[in-house]
Amino acid sequence: MTYRLFEAKDHASIYQRYRFTPPDELKNIILQYLDKKKGRPHVLAVDLGCGTGQNSRLMSPHFQEVVGIDISEHQLEEARAVPGYPNITYRKGTAEELPFPDASVDLLTAASAAHWFHQSRFLAEAGRVLKPLGCMALLGFSDHDTTLRYQDCGERLRHIYDEVKQVLLPYTSSQVAVADGKLEELYSAIPFPDKERVEGIKVNSSISVRNLVGFIESFSMFQAYKKKDPQSAEDLLLSTQKRFLEEMGVTSPDTEIEQELDYFCVLASKPQ
Ligand SMILES: C[S@@+](CC[C@H](N)C(=O)[O-])C[C@H]1O[C@@H](n2cnc3c(N)ncnc32)[C@H](O)[C@@H]1O
Known part of the structure; x- marks a missing residue:
């Protein structure tokens, strides 16, 4: 079965x-791994x-x-509309x-996709x-472990975020749990003996309330909800933004929250 939730x-x-x-x-972890294994x-x-x-x-x-x-x-x-990357080709x-001959690829990556x-x-x-000796790198982040911080209300912001995910639960594909489980089963199934799973790569960044709500809008489960009930989906985004701002005691959706994402990567190298 092919999942077509991003069309x-x-x-x-x-x-x-x-x-x-x-x-x-x-x-850097991926490139160093490739250098070490294949050069x-x-x-x-x-x-x-x-x-x-x-x-x-x-x-x-x-x-x-x-x-x-x-x-x-x-x-x-x-993807093609982004200028300035002449060595990238995008193919359906x-x-x-895959449209490549045998033994022709140095690195295969999949970001939040495998x-x-x-x-x-x-x-x-x-x-x-x-x-x-070519390598694969299957990377992503586990959204279970995302931390939000703004003054003393980070936990309450996370609680609001969790409530939104709860509303979207009936529209959530079981495959999302595979990503949140850091691709455990896929890792075990890789037939190459040379493999490793790097976990707990904590990455801090700032995200505006507007963009955090936009990120929720990008979820496949949000889009499934929107397909079924466009008005309720729109209301969910508006009410979520309002709740975040009220909890933070601010009015501007450009206000930044500190976000910590928990990235992982499954790495494997094909035998010689
Ligand atoms: C969650 S998005 C990740 C996109 C991007 N790599 C990123 O990091 O934001 C998953 C992408 O995988 C694509 N996809 C899903 N199943 C696929 C498959 N079997 N082969 C190729 N692409 C697939 C979807 O169309 C979607 O664009």
Whole structure:
């Protein structure tokens, strides 16, 4: 089964605006792993489930060529509209059937995406296209462990965030739990003996109330809710923003909250 929860045009533009670029700490971990296992040159990186291209752009300075692959044409259109990355090509396709010859890819990445793939078909395809000693890096963050801070009301803000997720629970795909579980099962299923899981990469940043609400809007479960009941979904966003601002005692949605995300990465290297 292919999950098609990111297809709508307006969902893609929300993605472009509100999704996070993976942190440099994680990028460095991935590149150091690739250097240690396979070494240079870094010729081709393929970013699977690239969405609007945040992770593809992060990889672009480090490879001769980056190809972003996604099943959603609207996501790819948004990615292609970002100027200044001449070595990136975006192609429509699936992680389970990759348009590359055997043993041709140095690095396969998937940022907040591998939980949507068909596990065994994706792993077989990764084994086929990776060069000997080539690597895969499946990264993401577990939203269970996101911390919010603003003066003394961080826990109450997190409580509001959890209540929103509770409203969206009936619209939440079981695959989201796979990501929150840091890809445990997928990690176990990787057939390469050389693999590791890096966890607890805590990344702090500021996010405005407006953008935090935008991030909620980007959730696949929010979009499923909106499809079923557009008015209630719109009301949920408005009331959530209002509740955040009231709790913080401010009026501007540009007010920044400190956010700590808990990133992880599954790393594996194909045998020689
Ligand atoms: C949660 S988004 C992540 C997008 C981006 N990598 C990021 O970090 O923001 C997941 C993306 O995976 C894509 N996707 C889902 N299943 C896929 C599959 N089987 N093959 C390729 N892409 C897929 C979706 O269209 C969506 O754009």
